[in-house]
Amino acid sequence: MRRQAAAGIDGADAPTVAKAVDAVREVYQPHYRAQVLARAQSAATTDRAFAERLVYFWSNHFAVSADKGAVFGLAGTLENEAVRPHVNGRFIDMLTAVEQHPAMIAFLDNQYSVGTDSEAARRATRAGERRFAAKPPRQFGINENLAREILELHTLGVNGGYTQADVTSFAQIITGWSIGGGRGRLAGGEPGHFYFREDLHEPGAKLFLGKRYEQSGLRQGEAVLADLGRHPSTAHFIATKLARHFVADDPPPPVVARLAKAFLQSDGYLPHVYAALIDSPEAWAAQPQKFKSPQDFVFSSLRSLNVSPQRPEEVLRSFELLGQRQYTPGSPAGWPDNAKSWDGSDALMHRVLWASQLAAKFAAGTDPVALASSSLGSYVRPETRTALRRAASSTQALALLLMSPEFQRR
């Protein structure tokens, strides 16, 4: 059973593993490409731009990385199935949907986490005693990866007031949170969907953050998530991240306080939190405060030019070149959200290269000076206007516009 649970690669030598991984990637490649294209098209054409930006914010907050084989074909589905339905709803609902999404379960290994006192563990021990009296059965145990990242990255934040004991306890609480499918004894649930495997779950009441959770099975973890989703540390953490994303790398404390208050007062009803953000004067600073990430840059360029990519390659190449391959932040912390992480000199050169390529493709028939006004309004500086007018060609003018300081910031 253990062998199957571990996706069949245990004990295999490296070439065999690499071959299996390649085969899996081949199966999922079309899905990944389709998701990346659909996202770019949505970003380029939506008439609900703020909501779309919020989707990317939350999708990055609840980051999974397509670099991990098991997540490759699923990364975009988490955004569409767990984030989008709740972007204008309650945080607790989004949180629960995300932590029960197969992409998150697989990304943070929870399908392998087994309670040491679970039915499955006891069964294996009995079988082991029968069959391999001379050799002790393999230890079952928890994997604390998902539990830790929920606390550190999704809810309370690293200084949110939990201990290693809380991490361990929470990991036990969510044992059994798994994915449907499988063969033999593992068969159960709908393949590719969330499935609670009762027999892997560590039974009994548990203590977490000083509170005793008496619920049994799946309900126990959901009760913890509901408490986490309305915890003051969570409110502060989410408020800080929203303010950093929409206002400034060093979020002004009054904005953070305002958002956290709206979060707590509305029990995590997100539209109220967004309203507090929009009502914050700091969000409307005369000087743009944020240096665009590559993703911001690509999507805002497409929107300015009013073009929508037609082939996945166009999008994949763009993000490969600019160092932000879609859905691959690499770590569960997501992509960094500050200028210092994106402002390398080499990165700037890559932006110039990409802007030149995009301009060469789309400059025909555009008026870069007019485009500057339509996309940047009053933010266009006089020297930029002059540079655009004096450019050697409309292609060069367009590249200059895309690379102008005012277009590179937001």
Added chain:
Amino acid sequence: MRPVNSALTRRRFLLGTGALAAGAALPGMLLANASGAAPGAWAPRANSARLVVVILRGALDGLSAVPPYADPSYAGLRGELAIAAPGAADGALALDGAFGLHPSLAFLHDRFAAGELIVFHAVSSPYRDRSHFDGQNVLENGLTKPIGSADGWLNRAIAALPRDSSLADRAVAVSQNVPLILRGDSPVISKSPQITADMDEDLLARLQDLYSTDEWFSARLSQAMQTEKLADGAADAALPAMMGAPAGSDRVSALARMAAVLMRGEGGPQIAVFEATGWDTHANQGAAKGVLAQRLGGLDKALRTLSDELGPIWSRTAVLVVTEFGRTAAMNGTRGTDHGTGSCALLAGGAVRGGRVISDWPGLSRSALLDGRDLKPTLDLRSVFKAVLGEHLHIDAKSLDARVFPDSSGARPLQGLVRA
């Protein structure tokens, strides 16, 4: 210190074989005296020394990379993840009778034999919790806590380089962007191995003009244009932009190669940083073979590439390989390991006085483990960093304590890591 029966006792391998003969067995004797007769006190000429820092993000399992196979608790704790003793099938590569190297680290093993590798074990930064992101912050910001500095210690070290160094402003991050360890006031260039050739010179000139009223953009563009010139003769070191490829072992080698090409160039940087990811082995990490073995093989290959490409410069080079923390001493329920504390670190290169394992080994018995689960760190990584910066780059002790690593008086620099 006297020999005992166990193959591995607490202080047995503190100094490695050479120093052991001298009888200097207490940690204090390994450290500089507090007043700091700093190696740089007599201000040697700006040196031609090169330093490469390789950051392994995700927490390397030090107990697999450098298996302490002679520890009586090792095999039991590790189960099927244990690396066997040298000589056994798929066994470790022998170092000193107690520690070995993972069988995927053949190049590093050769360097050890050649006296060009020091292996540190049971090390960590001052960070004691188990968040990757905070752990990496502490590893890179040089402080004792994850927040409080937007600068990296290596950037502050550049500012403290001896004044007559003609290379004082030349460090490169081999990536598009600059990692925290190199961020700060000292100018740092970045250069990824991707192709950026065939830029329109006229467009760049006009951009320079457009940026003339915006210093932030202007500085970056100038740096980028200078770096392109430096890498100009190295078109063959560039990688074609890869399409959706996973971060494979060849990618790390490509980074190493670009670092070497830049460093060996006329006026090239003295310091380079690159990073490798994929060390967060929570499940199915494997032992002599498997996922972690592949990563280690990729690292070994990258360091071989670095050495080959640096050519004669290798003899003046020190390469520091570090990770944010270690992993649990015992295997977890999913044939992997969870976030831990103590790990290993490596110092390789022609400039290194190697062939030694330096470890005040705490042991792996249940009572010796930190919180009953992690290898207990007995050496602060800053003691290694300070020694390398002092002995190799001749940064004075006062700067190291005051500016580069504030609040580090408890972490005195080791001595004698680098060849005189």
